[in-house]
Amino acid sequence: MVLLHRSILLFLTWVSLFINPILAKRSLLATSLVTCMENSQISPSYFNVTFNPDDRSLRYSLDLSTEISSYVIAHVQVYAYGFLIIEKNIDMCTLGWKQFCPIFPGSMQVESIEYISKDYVKMIPGIAYNVPDIDAVVKVIVKDRDSGEELSCIQSGFTNGKTVSQTGAKWATAIIAGLGLLIAAVLSTFGNSNAASHISANAVSLFLYFQSVVVVSMQHVERVPPIASSWAENLAWSMGLIRVTFMQDIFRWYIQSTGGHPTTYFLGTTKQILVQRAMDYLDGMHKFAVRNDVTGFFSNQSVEEYNKRSLDFSLSSNTNTIILRGIERIGFGSHIETTAIVVTGFTFFILCGFLLAVILVLIKQTVELLIRFKKINPNRLNHFRTSFASIMKGALQRYIYIGFTQLIILSLWEFTQNDSPAVIILAIIFLILSLGVIGFSFWKTLQFGKKSIIQYNNPAALLYGDSRILNKYGFCYTMFNANKYWFGIVLTGYSLIKGIFIGLCQYSGKASSLILFILDLAYTIHLFIQAPYLDKSTNVLNYCMSIVITINSFLFLFFSDLFGQPAQVSSIMGWIFFILNAAFSLILLLMIIVLICLAITSKNPDARFAPAKDDRASFQRKSSVKRKSYTDKGDNLASKEKDNVHNELFALGLAAQDHSNNWELEMYRLHNLSNGADDEDDEDKSSSSENHKSHDILTPSLNQSDKWIANEKERTLGEGSDSDDNKPNNNAGLGAKLKNLTRNLSTKKNNNSPPNANKTSNTPKSSHITRISDTLSPKEEVNSLNTPILNESPKTHQRNYSEMSAQQSMNNNPTDATRIV
Incomplete structure (x- = not known):
């Protein structure tokens, strides 16, 4: 078992190394070198160093100009996250680097490899090779070996090649x-x-x-x-800063052809670019702590061209260094030229x-x-x-x-x-x-x-x-x-x-x-x-x-x-x-x-989310609900009756949606009813809904008791209506039952209201409305029976239940229009 466990770990390690080879090799990189004091006698123009701790090799390539003519020592300081972790004086002659022992005035171009002593390698903590985007810098103060005078100060930030920018x-x-x-x-x-x-x-x-x-x-x-x-x-x-290589070529041509001067930071190797640097960032720690966040190069351009862009040089400037901050830094990090x-x-x-x-x-x-x-x-x-x-x-x-x-x-x-x-x-x-x-x-x-x-x-x-x-x-x-x-x-x-x-x-x-x-x-x-x-x-x-x-x-x-x-x-x-x-x-x-x-x-996505704490659902159009498609396309009459059932269910659902406590249960029950349930299933569901009557008073049982039928007959005779729609019919369909049910609820509400209720009901604007029918006065409601409510589109093929019920009720008794829910 232990052997199997070790084999699995070894396999996973091998796969991870294959997928991401950078993890298999530790290294430290530095790609820019800048001065950190005024009147520095060393001015770097190109710098690229790679240190491999496994074989202790230091590969470097640099191009700098110097005014020093003497033997020198280097006071080296290494900072990590603002903390000084290494400080040491090194005599350049003891390293065996002949180019620096002694240093002569002029231009110095060196490309070589050196091997560092184990003592120096052990001084670097192991975390430096693994933490992404390590914030570390090295500072070298060059002094005259005899007099101790500070001749130059140069600094460089380094990285281990790992980053969270993926x-x-x-x-x-x-x-x-x-x-x-x-x-x-x-x-x-x-x-x-x-x-x-x-x-x-x-x-x-x-x-x-x-x-x-x-x-x-x-x-x-x-x-x-x-x-x-x-x-x-x-x-x-998210700000549209996406690099596409051929687009960058087009943008460079466009800027130049329209009278601009495009930058070419990524095309040359004669200058260095530092992203966000400051000379006084570590005033409390020898006036130093900076890191070269990103480095790039650009082709032959004069310094005057960069001065036109008013770039901020907080460090001691030289002709080979440019510093980017703010929007320019974000663009450069996305490998987009500043002018693009x-x-x-x-x-x-x-x-x-x-x-x-x-x-x-x-x-x-x-x-x-x-x-x-x-x-x-x-x-x-x-x-x-x-x-x-x-x-x-x-x-x-x-x-x-x-x-x-x-x-x-x-x-x-x-x-x-x-x-x-x-x-x-x-x-x-x-x-x-x-x-x-x-x-x-x-x-x-x-x-x-x-x-x-x-x-x-x-x-x-x-x-x-x-x-x-x-x-x-x-x-x-x-x-x-x-x-x-x-x-x-x-x-x-x-x-x-x-x-x-x-x-x-x-x-x-x-x-x-x-x-x-x-x-x-x-x-x-x-x-x-x-x-x-x-x-x-x-x-x-x-x-x-x-x-x-x-x-x-x-x-x-x-x-x-x-x-x-x-x-x-x-x-x-x-x-x-x-x-x-x-x-x-x-x-x-x-x-x-x-x-x-x-x-x-979800079959009904709306049921997965609690309704908004307002009454938007009472006014909002619902163009469709996921329901079973028609299987009998040839029977047009049955199709129309089924559409009416859906419209009636819409109206009843809208009436109950805002005030129902168990809203999620009702949404699913509404969806089940809209899937083409027959009359027998409706009666079974109505018996179960009586058990929840105390929780949902707006969706009572569909079973018609004798008392209900008697009240309905009495109401119908009292109105003097001869319409068949007002007569109770035990064999009526689901749509007719819902229609009679809604009308009965409205009648009970009016019978139980005080005598002055009718007076106040004629002024709907004085109260806070909760559904579309409340927005119409009796006269407006009568005049709008054949027109869509609230500028409904004239091309809509379906009419909601409120309009159909209002039309039928008006045909029987125009005075009953205000009872429509």
């Missing part, structure tokens, strides 16, 4: 977030509004959270710890929008084709086909809403960069597009909400009752409680202010980080006070997201060196940033996966 993590987060948005769109198209609202709210919140992590990392702070910077690079796709960042973001925004439109068109054409070949019922997806234009507009507006932050930041930042005149024109167009579309959408939402409150004393009446408004502007308010439909304006304004400071304050890192922290804290407090989302669980989720975003902003206050804290503080906070966001992202992704599985596998 292509797999980028794809996983992008696919899961995209699937959440896609499933929400499909469910809303097919009419499952409750499930669509929950999944859409969570998916959009997840996407906005991913964007917020990238946005906070775009601040122009002094130094972002390597682990934090690498995690942000995993989510850079804006056009890359714009291009992928357009491509994804075009792909969304193509998918919707293909779905519509596929449905039309299936109907033409009689593969599906023509009444299925009728609303999607007849309202396709408004659905398409709503989908594209929702997409612009999701990309709003990306467009604002890139457009405003381009005004400070001036990559080329053509790109500035594009930035103006996208800025106007985003502000115009989103601003107009929220303005129309406010108008419709105020109009609905004035007419019906409830904003949900128009916002959810009119399908055209819901399809086109629903992205502005469906994730919120109906009474907090305006909160989307607060969220958009919050994103706009953050985008302004990120895009326009790239060279004021301390100021922007402080303002963003105050803004995030204020929004979090306001979110807790308002609790605007559609239910408690969604509110709690967004509370957690807002808290994490605020903590991220707080951590970046330290990364900006606002407080002048020791280096250890920032390094430890970098790990806190990574652990917090990685764990929270994992929880959110798992939650979205669970929601997607519930929506796909």
